[in-house]
Amino acid sequence: MKCKICNETIFGHGHNAQPVANGRCCDVCQDTKVLPLRLDLMLNESPAFQMFARMMQDMERVNE
Numbered sequence: 584m585k586c587k588i589c590n591e592t593i594f595g596h597g598h599n600a601q602p603v604a605n606g607r608c609c610d611v612c613q614d615t616k617v618l619p620l621r622l623d624l625m626l627n628e629s630p631a632f633q634m635f636a637r638m639m640q641d642m643e644r645v646n647e
């Protein structure tokens with residue numbers, strides 16, 4: 584079995600590569616690509632993060 588992201592051979596069962604790729608990925612890609620992207624998507628959908636992002640934008644506007 585090959586990693587859908589970097590094409591390396593996966594030892595063991597691998598991981599679900601979504602949302603980066605449709606298939607399985609290796610340990611390295613799971614840690615460096617899949618998990619950070621999932622965290623990003625989760626944060627972007629979180630109301631608390633959106634509120635925080637808006638606050639930061641407002642603060643930047645004040646400094647202009």
Ligand SMILES: [Zn+2]
Binds near residue numbers: 591
């Ligand atoms: Zn990989």
